[in-house]
Amino acid sequence: MSERLNKPIIFSGMRPTGKLQLGNLFGALDKWIELQDSYHCFFCVVDWHALTTAYEEPGEIRSNIKEMVLDWLSCGIDPEKAVIFRQSDVKQHAELHLLLSMLTPLSWLERCPTYKEQLQQIQTRNLATYGFLGYPMLMAADILLYKAEAVPVGEDQIPHIELTREVARRFNFLYNVKLFPEPQTILNRYKIVPGLDGRKMSKSYNNTIDIATPPGELMDKVRMMVTDPGRIRKDDPGNPEVCTVYSFHNIFSSEILAELEEECRQGKQGCVDCKKRLAKSMAAFLEPIYERRLKLEKYTSLIEDILAAGREKAESVAEVTMAEAREAMGL
Numbered sequence: 299m300s301e302r303l304n305k306p307i308i309f310s311g312m313r314p315t316g317k318l319q320l321g322n323l324f325g326a327l328d329k330w331i332e333l334q335d336s337y338h339c340f341f342c343v344v345d346w347h348a349l350t351t352a353y354e355e356p357g358e359i360r361s362n363i364k365e366m367v368l369d370w371l372s373c374g375i376d377p378e379k380a381v382i383f384r385q386s387d388v389k390q391h392a393e394l395h396l397l398l399s400m401l402t403p404l405s406w407l408e409r410c411p412t413y414k415e416q417l418q419q420i421q422t423r424n425l426a427t428y429g430f431l432g433y434p435m436l437m438a439a440d441i442l443l444y445k446a447e448a449v450p451v452g453e454d455q456i457p458h459i460e461l462t463r464e465v466a467r468r469f470n471f472l473y474n475v476k477l478f479p480e481p482q483t484i485l486n487r488y489k490i491v492p493g494l495d496g497r498k499m500s501k502s503y504n505n506t507i508d509i510a511t512p513p514g515e516l517m518d519k520v521r522m523m524v525t526d527p528g529r530i531r532k533d534d535p536g537n538p539e540v541c542t543v544y545s546f547h548n549i550f551s552s553e554i555l556a557e558l559e560e561e562c563r564q565g566k567q568g569c570v571d572c573k574k575r576l577a578k579s580m581a582a583f584l585e586p587i588y589e590r591r592l593k594l595e596k597y598t599s600l601i602e603d604i605l606a607a608g609r610e611k612a613e614s615v616a617e618v619t620m621a622e623a624r625e626a627m628g629l
């Protein structure tokens with residue numbers, strides 16, 4: 299463990315939403331897989347965060363955790379390289395959240411862009427709660443508990459990392475310590491992964507493709523993807539920039555991308571053939587992940603065993619930070 303901690307520390311978390319989709323893979327998970335070789339990574343199932351919006355119907359959180367961690371492992375997250383754990387198992391997250399909330403001005407939370415946006419967008423649930431307002435504060439506690447130097451996030455999360463830096467600065471200043479580093483942002487590779495209908499891939503839009511889609515069903519998904527709406531006949535010149543199929547070729551078929559683009563622009567290839575080629579590229583990439591998942595699913599206690607081992611490692615680091623934080627605050 300001590301040798302690992304000589305590496306720079308990364309923290310990142312994911313809400314347990316059940317089986318992951320390609321937006322999670324290319325919007326976050328592929329970056330985690332890359333980072334786990336050169337950083338000491340803490341990858342956390344942030345189940346308390348799930349409650350900030352789903353507190354009225356929390357029923358599926360446990361099974362969602364299992365499905366999500368199975369996807370992490372199938373894609374290549376390695377418990378030998380990274381600490382994989384559940385937020386609610388490490389109570390120090392709650393304690394640091396409480397202590398940091400004492401010194402965080404309310405206005406810092408109220409001005410978070412995601413707070414106002416989500417209050418407006420999610421009309422079906424009552425989010426006028428203390429927990430929902432404070433969720434970026436909980437995120438700051440998650441990160442600072444491990445003294446993470448960097449956090450891989452999507453662009454929409456940048457204001458939360460900025461808040462984390464401000465809170466770290468304020469704590470260090472108020473108690474005249476150098477306890478918390480100010481974490482940097484590592485941006486994920488793809489800003490937006492489109493869904494089948496061309497909008498951002500999201501369960502709420504019902505436009506997703508699961509990472510664990512059986513290879514035989516991929517063509518059905520690809521068939522549903524929207525293409526250039528201006529292309530009527532097979533030999534009409536197309537515009538790949540407005541085509542969802544092309545966005546996925548950009549991810550899965552990078553070696554033939556230039557050729558595909560030219561054929562599209564010159565009307566040399568029909569959309570049906572283009573989609574067949576995409577389904578083939580996707581299957582080549584996703585089939586090994588699918589097969590790995592099938593094998594892992596057979597070990598019934600695997601996920602709980604990994605989370606239990608991760609809990610021990612995370613807790614030992616978290617408790618050292620908490621002892622220092624309590625001391626700094628005169629407790």
Ligand code: SF4
Pocket residue numbers: 525526529536537538541542543544561562563567568569570572573
């Ligand atoms: Fe899209 Fe391919 Fe059709 Fe061009 S040929 S519009 S890239 S599906």
